[in-house]
Amino acid sequence: MAFEDITFLAEDSVKLAAWFIPAEGSDKLIICNHPATLNRYGFPGHLKPWSDFQDIKVKFGKIHKALHDASYNVLAYDMRNHGESDGIADKAWGQGFHDEFKDVLAAFDYVKSRDNLKTMKIGLFNPCAGGGAAMHAMTERPEDFEDVKAFVCAQPASINIMSKVALDAMGLDSFQEALAEEVRGLALTEMTPHLHAGNITIPTYIVQNRDDVWTIPDDVQETYDLIPGKEKKLHWLEDGDTQRFIGYNFFGEHPETMIEWFDRHIK
Known part of the structure; x- marks a missing residue:
């Protein structure tokens, strides 16, 4: 695929790095970001030391290629503190619920x-923390989303839930309150899409690995249930794999439902 290396600035002057992948003759654009600890490329889980965190290679390029082949232009950017984008001075990161919404905007x-690009019809592919940032942006500047046609989000995450699951798995459930006290600038209870899902006004498609050991199904189900309107879809991966990152590869390996969702709503 032909592409442009580009950069642009967030409102707080953080420089973000991106790829623009054109689809000749198309007036449709999908804006893509990524989960925390990944970047627009994905995640090199086939290599050390990244495999110690999750031994799955995530290739968002497959998603970009599928979109391109379906006649969508693609803008894929690294969020702050990730990839080739700037890190901020204190390295603060809120899983999409701190200043990351500024990257979306x-x-x-x-x-x-x-x-x-300015007259193109827009859709969003924003997984996990990237999806949380998009939902937060919908709360902060809803007028920017009036012309967005569709939203696809793999595995939206509540960090208060994920931290509890992690501590429980280590037999450290009594330390949940202590952990919450150590979080600075943003309370753990604020790091959840539940606070923003009610502001989603665009057709939304969510996918989640049901057996993901980093979270619980009820958390994603609640996010989905809080989205108003009927133009929404939740797909559970049911193959019994407990690794979270398989959910990030789903749309690259099975792009048909993603393309169908965008085709249906971006006309």
Whole structure:
């Protein structure tokens, strides 16, 4: 695929790195970001030391290629503190619920700044923390989403739930309160899409690995249930694999339902 290396600035002057992948003759654009600890490329879980964290190679390029082949332009950016984008001075990160929403809005502002993009019909592929950032942005600047046609999100996450699951698995459930006290700038209870899902006004498709040991199904189900309207879809992966990152590869390996969702709503 032909592509452009580009950069743009968030409102707090954080420089974000991105790829623009054009689809000749198309007036449709999908803006993509990524989960925490990954970047626009994905995750090199086939290599040390990353395999010690999760030994799955995530290739978002497969998603970009599937979208490109379906005649979608693609803008894929690294969020702050990730990939080739700038890190901020204190390295603060809120899993999408701190200043990461500014990255989502910066991508919109960049699109509006380019004559060949500003009239395009827009969809979002924003997984996990990237999806949380998008939901947060919908709360902060809802007017930017009035013309967004569709939203696809793999595995939205509540960090208060995930931290409890992790501590329980280590037999350290009594330390949940102590952990919460150590979090600075943003309470654990604020790091959840539950606070923003009610502001989603666009057709939304969520996928989640049901047996993901890093979370519980009820958390994702609650996010889904809080989304108003009927134009929404939740797909559970049911193959018994407990690794979270298989959910990030799902749309790359099985792009048909993602493409169908975008085709249905972006016309």
